[in-house]
Amino acid sequence: MASPHIIELKCHVGVGAQVSGEALVTDDNFSARYDLDRIAGIFSRPQHKLAGQSYVDRIMVFNTAKGGVASAWMLHEMKSRGIAPKAILFNSVNPILAQGAALANMAMCDRFADGDVTQLIKTGDQVTVNPQSGLVTIQRM
Amino acid sequence: MQLDNEEQAMLNGELGEPRRWAIEHMLQVGQFFDAPDLVPVTQAHIMADTESLGEAGVEFLEKMAACPPGEREVRIPMITDPRGIDFCHYKRLKQTDAMAALEQRAIDAFESFGILMTNTCINYQTIMPPVRGEHLAFGDTGVVIYCNSVLGAYSNFEGGPSALAAGLTGRTPRYGLHLDQNRKATKRFQVTCQPQYLSDWGALGGIIGARTGSYWEVPVIEGIESQPGSDEMKHMGAAMASFGSVPLFHVVGITPEAPTLESVCAPDSLQAEVIGEADFESFFARYGGKGEKVDVVVFSAPQLSLLEMQSLATLLDGKKLHADTSLLAVTSPAVAADARRLGIAERIEASGALLLEGMCFYQSYAREMGEANGWKRLMTNSVKLANIIGGYGYEPTLSNMENCVASAVAGEIV
Numbered sequence: 001m002a003s004p005h006i007i008e009l010k011c012h013v014g015v016g017a018q019v020s021g022e023a024l025v026t027d028d029n030f031s032a033r034y035d036l037d038r039i040a041g042i043f044s045r046p047q048h049k050l051a052g053q054s055y056v057d058r059i060m061v062f063n064t065a066k067g068g069v070a071s072a073w074m075l076h077e078m079k080s081r082g083i084a085p086k087a088i089l090f091n092s093v094n095p096i097l098a099q100g101a102a103l104a105n106m107a108m109c110d111r112f113a114d115g116d117v118t119q120l121i122k123t124g125d126q127v128t129v130n131p132q133s134g135l136v137t138i139q140r141m
Numbered sequence: 142m143q144l145d146n147e148e149q150a151m152l153n154g155e156l157g158e159p160r161r162w163a164i165e166h167m168l169q170v171g172q173f174f175d176a177p178d179l180v181p182v183t184q185a186h187i188m189a190d191t192e193s194l195g196e197a198g199v200e201f202l203e204k205m206a207a208c209p210p211g212e213r214e215v216r217i218p219m220i221t222d223p224r225g226i227d228f229c230h231y232k233r234l235k236q237t238d239a240m241a242a243l244e245q246r247a248i249d250a251f252e253s254f255g256i257l258m259t260n261t262c263i264n265y266q267t268i269m270p271p272v273r274g275e276h277l278a279f280g281d282t283g284v285v286i287y288c289n290s291v292l293g294a295y296s297n298f299e300g301g302p303s304a305l306a307a308g309l310t311g312r313t314p315r316y317g318l319h320l321d322q323n324r325k326a327t328k329r330f331q332v333t334c335q336p337q338y339l340s341d342w343g344a345l346g347g348i349i350g351a352r353t354g355s356y357w358e359v360p361v362i363e364g365i366e367s368q369p370g371s372d373e374m375k376h377m378g379a380a381m382a383s384f385g386s387v388p389l390f391h392v393v394g395i396t397p398e399a400p401t402l403e404s405v406c407a408p409d410s411l412q413a414e415v416i417g418e419a420d421f422e423s424f425f426a427r428y429g430g431k432g433e434k435v436d437v438v439v440f441s442a443p444q445l446s447l448l449e450m451q452s453l454a455t456l457l458d459g460k461k462l463h464a465d466t467s468l469l470a471v472t473s474p475a476v477a478a479d480a481r482r483l484g485i486a487e488r489i490e491a492s493g494a495l496l497l498e499g500m501c502f503y504q505s506y507a508r509e510m511g512e513a514n515g516w517k518r519l520m521t522n523s524v525k526l527a528n529i530i531g532g533y534g535y536e537p538t539l540s541n542m543e544n545c546v547a548s549a550v551a552g553e554i555v
Contacts, residue, residue, distance in 0.1 A: 015169050029354070029386075033193070034532045037508075045532035064355050066386045068529075069222075069280045070193035070504065072300020077195030094356035094386045095174065095317060096300045102169040103201075103302040 007138040009120055011089075014109030014131030015102045021086040023125040023138075025061040026050050027118040030088070030097070032075060033068035041083040059127045060085040061118055065094040072100035079104045087129040089136065091117055107131050142171050142314070143178040151310060157212025159205045163306035170303060171314030179312035180276050180319050184218050186264060187304040188280040189251060190225040190504040191243045194301070199243055202250035202305075213254055215308035220259040220268060221251060222281045223444065223473075223501035230497055235513035236506055256308065260499035261473035262443045265292065266371055268475070273397055276319060278307030282388070283379035283443050283525065289389040291374045293397040295319050298356070298388055317356070318388055324398065326361035326391055328353050329411040334418040335366055338541035339376045339449075342369065343524030344424045346377035348416055350384030361391040361405050363413065369395065372446050379443050380524035428527055430538035430554045434465065436516040438549040440542070441471035441502040442526040449542075450480045454488035456546040461493055463552030467514070468494040471502055494549075502526060507533040520545050520554060 028049040037044035041056040065071070075097070078084035087107035088097065101108035107129045114120060117136075121127060126139040144152065144164070151160040152168070167179060191199060206213060226236060226244040248258060259268055262281045265288055271277055273293035279285045280299050288294040297317040299307060307313045317323055330349055336342045345362075353360050360381075369377070369392075381387045391399035399405045440453060453470055462468050470489055472480065477498035480486040486496050503526060510516065511534055519535040521527055522545050527537040538554050547555045 013172065015173055033503075034529050036532070044534070047531065064386065066384070068383075069188045069282055069298055069300050070190070072302055073188070073193040073195070073198045076201070076302075077193065077197045080195065080197030092355060092357060095170065095297045095303070096386075098173045099166075099170050099300040099303040102166055102173075103300075 004139040004141050007140065009117070009136040009138065010113040011109045011134050011136060012111035013134040014107065015098060016087065016105055016107035016131045018128065018130045019086045019107045020126065020128040021057055021059045023061055023121050023123055023127045024050065024053065024055065024058040025118055025121050025123045027063050029064050029066045030060070030062040031066040031068040032071040032078070034066060038074065038078055038083065055085045056083055058085050059129060060088045061121050062088070062090050063118055064090055064092050065097045069096055072096050072103065075100035075104040075106050079106055089117055089121070089129065109134065109136065142168055142176060148179060148310070148312065157208055159208055159213050160309050162205070163309040166302060166306045167310070167312065167314050171316065174314065174316035176314035176316040178315055180315040181311055182217060182276045182278045182307055182313050184269065184271070184277050185215065185304050185308040186220050186279040186281065186284060187222060187256065187308070188301045189221040189247060190223060191240065191247050192225045192504055192506050194247060196243065198301070199247050199250065202247060206250040206253040215255050216311040217308060219256045219308040220264055221256060222262050223504060224260050224499055225505045227497045227500045230495060233495065234510055236510060240506055254308065259473070261475065262501060263375065263446060263473055266375070266446050267473055278304050278313045280304045282382035282386070283375070285388050286378040286382040286390065287375060289318055290378060290391065290396050324389060325359060326406040326411065327358045328360045329406065329413040330360055330362050331413040331415050332362060332364035333415055334421055336373070338522070339372055340522040340524065340539060340541045341421065342373040343376040343380040344421055345416065346380030347384045347524045347528065348420055348424055349390070350381035350387050352414065353385040353387050356386045356388060358387065359389050359391070360387065361393060361399060361402065363393045363402065365392055365395060372449055375443055376524065380528070383525040383528045425539055428537050428539040430518055430536065433518055433554050434552060435520050435538070435548050435554050436466065436518045438466065438468045438520045438545050439471070439502045439526060440522065440545070441469065442523045442529070444501060445470060445472040445476065447476050447479055450476060450485050450489070452542060453546070454485045456543060457489055457492040457494060460550050462549050466549050466552045467516070468492070468549045469497055469502060470494055471497045471500060474499045503529045503533065511535055520548055
C-alpha cells in the first residue's frame with residue numbers, strides 16, 4: 001500500500017482548537033443562514049453547489065462568507081447539538097464567521113499562503129487544522 | 142494587541158465575568174484580523190432573534206445575565222435587531238408556544254443587561270442615526286452598510302456575541318472599516334439604466350454585491366442621475382450586503398466620503414464595469430413564477446419605513462386580498478405605533494393583510510411558518526428577502542410593490 005502524500009498549507013492564525021477530519025470542498029461561498037437546513041445538517045439552498053450534501057463533522061472549505069450576521073450565533077447553536085462542521089476554511093472570511101467561530105470554539109482559518117484553498121484541498125482529503133499555528137496538513141492517499 | 146489599563150483589568154476579571162469574557166472574545170477576533178488595539182464605540186446594536194440564538198445561545202445569555210447588575214450592565218447605549226416573534230400574532234402565523242417561550246427568555250436576559258428592546262433593523266431611520274466618523278458596533282448587515290455608506294459612520298459587521306462584547310466594554314477591535322485605509326474603493330461600476338422602484342434599487346445592490354463578493358472590497362458607483370432617498374439607499378445597501386457580504390459602498394456625488402471619484406480612488410487604477418438594462422432584466426428573470434398561484438406576499442427585510450407603510454396603504458385602499466393569499470407587512474414597533482396613530486395601519490389591515498412589528502420575516506422561523514401555513518410561492522419587493530428565502534424552502538418571486546399588491550389581490554403572480 002502506498003504511503004499517504006503529506007501536504008502542509010500555511011495560513012493566517014485562526015481561532016479554535018486543533019481538529020482532524022474529512023474535507024468537503026467547494027469554490028462556492030457560505031452563510032449559515034442562507035445555505036443550510038441546520039436541523040437536517042445539509043446544504044438546503046438549491047443554488048448552492050453543495051445542495052443536498054451533509055456538512056456534519058466535515059472540514060468545510062469555501063471561497064468566502066456571505067451576508068448574514070446570524071451566522072455568529074448559529075455556529076455556536078449548531079455545535080451545541082453536535083450537527084456542525086469540525087472546521088471551516090476560507091480563502092477570505094468576513095468578521096461574522098470569525099466572531100461565530102470564536103464563540104463556538106470551532107476551528108476556522110483563512111488567507112492561505114499557497115493560493116486558492118478551494119483548489120489546494122480536495123473533497124475526501126484527510127485534513128488536520130491547527131488554527132493557533134496557522135497550519136493545515138493534508139493527508140492524501 | 143495593545144490593551145489599556147482598564148481593558149487589562151477587565152481581562153483579569155476585576156470587573157466581573159461578563160466583561161472578562163467580552164475582552165477575551167475581542168482579543169480572539171482582533172488577533173484574527175490583526176487589530177492593533179480596541180477602539181471606543183458610542184452605540185451597540187445586537188441581532189437578537191431566537192432562531193439564530195437557539196437554546197444554546199439563550200442559555201449563554203442567561204448565564205451571563207445571572208451575574209450581579211454591576212457586572213452585567215452594558216456601558217454604552219445598546220439596542221436590538223428584530224426578534225423572531227410578534228407576541229400579538231405568533232399563533233396566527235402558526236409559530237409555536239415553545240418558540241414564544243424561548244423568545245421571552247431571550248428578552249428577559251437582554252433586558253437584564255440594560256439593552257433597549259427596539260427590535261429594529263431600521264434604527265438609522267427611526268432611533269438614533271449615527272454621525273459621520275462615529276465608531277459603532279452594529280449588528281445586521283443592512284444597518285452596517287447603510288451607516289457606513291450613507292452616514293459615513295465606522296462599523297464592522299458585529300454578530301451577536303461581538304456586539305454584546307462591545308456593549309459590555311464600550312469597545313471593539315480596531316480592524317476593517319474602523320481604519321480609513323480600508324474605506325477606499327476597490328471596484329468601480331458605471332450605471333447606465335436608472336433604478337425606478339425600490340425593488341430596482343435592491344436589484345442594483347444585488348448585482349453589485351454579487352460582482353463584488355467580498356467583505357474586503359468596496360464598490361464605487363457612478364452614473365446615478367436621480368437623487369435617492371433613505372428607502373432607496375436602504376434597499377440597495379441591504380441587497381448588496383446580502384449578495385456580497387459588502388459592508389460599504391460609495392455613490393459619487395451622493396454619499397459623504399465620495400464627493401468626487403478621486404476622493405475614493407485613483408480613477409486610472411480602476412476600470413469601470415457597466416451595469417445596464419440587460420443586467421437588471423436578467424437579475425429579475427432569476428425569480429420567475431408569472432401566472433402561478435402566490436401563497437404569501439411579504440414586505441420585510443428591511444422593516445418598512447413609515448413612508449413605505451403609507452405607500453402600501455395607498456395601494457391597498459379599497460382592495461381585498463385573495464382568499465388563498467396572505468400579505469404580511471413587517472415593521473418596527475416605533476413605526477407601527479406611528480402607523481396606528483396616523484390611521485395607516487387600519488388601512489393596511491382592512492384589506493385582510495397582517496401588520497407585524499418587531500420581527501423580520503426571514504429570521505422568524507420562516508421554514509416552520511412555511512410548512513405550517515402551506516406557503517411555498519413567496520412574492521416580495523425585497524431583493525434581500527428574495528435572496529435568502531430560497532434556503533428556507535420557498536420559491537421567491539421578485540417585483541415592485543405595485544405588482545406584489547396586485548398579485549396578492551389576484552391570488553396569482555401578475
